[in-house]
Amino acid sequence: MLLAVLCCLLWSFQTSAGHFPRACVSSKNLMEKECCPPWSGDGSPCGQLSGRGSCQNILLSNAPLGPQFPFTGVDDRESWPSIFYNRTCQCSGNFMGFNCGSCKFGFWGPNCTERRLLVRRSIFDLSVPEKDKFLAYLTLAKHTISSDYVIPTGTYGQMKNGSAPMFSDINIYDLFVWIHYYVSMDALLGGSKIWKDIDFAHEAPGFLPWHRLFLLRWEQEIQKITGDENFTIPYWDWRDAEKCDICTDEYMGAQHPANPNLLSPASFFSSWQIICSRLEEYNSHQTLCNGTSEGPLQRNPGNHDKSRTPRLPSSADVEFSLLGSGTWGLEIQ
Ligand SMILES: *[C@@H]1O[C@H](CO)[C@@H](O)[C@H](O)[C@H]1NC(C)=O
Ligand SMILES: *[C@@H]1O[C@H](CO)[C@@H](O)[C@H](O)[C@H]1NC(C)=O
Ligand SMILES: *[C@@H]1O[C@H](CO)[C@@H](O)[C@H](O)[C@H]1NC(C)=O
Numbered sequence: 001m002l003l004a005v006l007c008c009l010l011w012s013f014q015t016s017a018g019h020f021p022r023a024c025v026s027s028k029n030l031m032e033k034e035c036c037p038p039w040s041g042d043g044s045p046c047g048q049l050s051g052r053g054s055c056q057n058i059l060l061s062n063a064p065l066g067p068q069f070p071f072t073g074v075d076d077r078e079s080w081p082s083i084f085y086n087r088t089c090q091c092s093g094n095f096m097g098f099n100c101g102s103c104k105f106g107f108w109g110p111n112c113t114e115r116r117l118l119v120r121r122s123i124f125d126l127s128v129p130e131k132d133k134f135l136a137y138l139t140l141a142k143h144t145i146s147s148d149y150v151i152p153t154g155t156y157g158q159m160k161n162g163s164a165p166m167f168s169d170i171n172i173y174d175l176f177v178w179i180h181y182y183v184s185m186d187a188l189l190g191g192s193k194i195w196k197d198i199d200f201a202h203e204a205p206g207f208l209p210w211h212r213l214f215l216l217r218w219e220q221e222i223q224k225i226t227g228d229e230n231f232t233i234p235y236w237d238w239r240d241a242e243k244c245d246i247c248t249d250e251y252m253g254a255q256h257p258a259n260p261n262l263l264s265p266a267s268f269f270s271s272w273q274i275i276c277s278r279l280e281e282y283n284s285h286q287t288l289c290n291g292t293s294e295g296p297l298q299r300n301p302g303n304h305d306k307s308r309t310p311r312l313p314s315s316a317d318v319e320f321s322l323l324g325s326g327t328w329g330l331e332i333q
C-alpha cells in the first residue's frame, strides 16, 4: 500500500479519465474520431430516439495551459479526449454514460427520475457479514472482465494514428487501477525522453474532484456486476490513526512477516496479482502498462517519504483544511 498525504499545489490541467468504451475502439471509430455507440434500449446512437442524448462535437475550453508542462502535442492526455475522439454522446436530463445508458449519480429507475441517497459507512462499522460481502464484491470485480470498457495498450502514435488499434480486455477492479495509473503516468516524449513532472490527478486542485468521480464510477461498476444497487464503498477514517489500522488480515491485509512489501499469507488479498507497477520499465520502452499480472500484490504502509508525510493527518489537520486554509487528501492503493 502506498500511503501518501497529498498537498495541494498550484497545478491545473484538463482532467483525463482514460477508459475506452469497447464499442468505440475499432479503427473506423478512431479514424472518424467518433464515439457515439447505440443505447441497447432502442438501438439508436446515444439513445437519441428515446430522448436520452445525441452525438455532439466536443467543445474544449480555450483556457491556456499553465507553464508546468512545456510541450504540446506530445501526450495523448492533453485536451482529453480530443486526440482519440472529437464527437461523443451528450446526454440530456439525468442520463449519463458513453451511450447515455446510465443515470447520473444519485438517480435510479428506467427514466433516471427516482432519487436515492446512498450513504458510505466506516469500514469499522460494518458487521462481519457486511465486511465479508464487501471482500466478496472485490473478488468478483477482480474476476469479471469488463463488458463495457477496454484499456489501450499503446499510445495514439503507436496505434498509427488510430489505423491500428491496440486495446486489451481488463477486469473491473484492474480497470480502475489502470485508469489511476494512466492519469498519473509520466509523459512519453519519444526516443528515450520522459517528462516526469506531470500528474493530472494529484498534488493539484484536480485531486479531490478527480478522485470523487473515480470512486463514484467505481461504485457504479460494482453496483452493476453485483446487482446490488445500494452498494457503497466503505471509508477508512484515518484521522489520528497511529498506523495503518486497516492493514490487518481481517480487513485489507497485514504485512508479510518476512517481506514488508508483501501481504501476510493469511490475508484475503495475498493471492491477488498486481498490475501497472513497473513504471520505469514502461518508460524505458516508451509504452503503456498493458494490464498483465506482475506478481503478488505489493504494499508497504511504512515505506513513504517521511519528510513530506511524517504521520497520518490528525483531526486538527482535517479541521484546518476544512476551514479553507489548504486542501489535504489521502489515498490508499
Ligand atoms: C473530427 O475528426 C475527424 C477525423 O480527423 C475530422 O474529419 C473532423 O473534421 C473533425 N471534426 C471536428 C468537429 O473537429
Ligand atoms: C419512462 O419514459 C417513457 C417515455 O417518456 C414513458 O413512456 C414511460 O412510462 C416512463 N417510465 C416510467 C417508469 O416512468
Ligand atoms: C500521425 O499523424 C501525425 C500528425 O498528423 C503525422 O505527422 C504522422 O505521420 C501520422 N502517423 C501515421 C503513422 O500515420
Ligand SMILES: *[C@@H]1O[C@H](CO)[C@@H](O)[C@H](O)[C@H]1NC(C)=O
Binding pocket: 116, 227, 228, 229, 230
Ligand atoms: C436498496 O434500497 C432501497 C431503499 O433505499 C430498497 O427499496 C431496495 O430494495 C434496495 N435494493 C436492494 C437490491 O437491496
Ligand SMILES: *[C@@H]1O[C@H](CO)[C@@H](O)[C@H](O)[C@H]1NC(C)=O
Binding pocket: 278, 281, 282, 289, 290, 291, 292
Ligand atoms: C505487457 O507488458 C509486459 C510488461 O511491460 C511485457 O513484458 C509484455 O510483453 C507485454 N505483453 C504484451 C502482449 O504486449
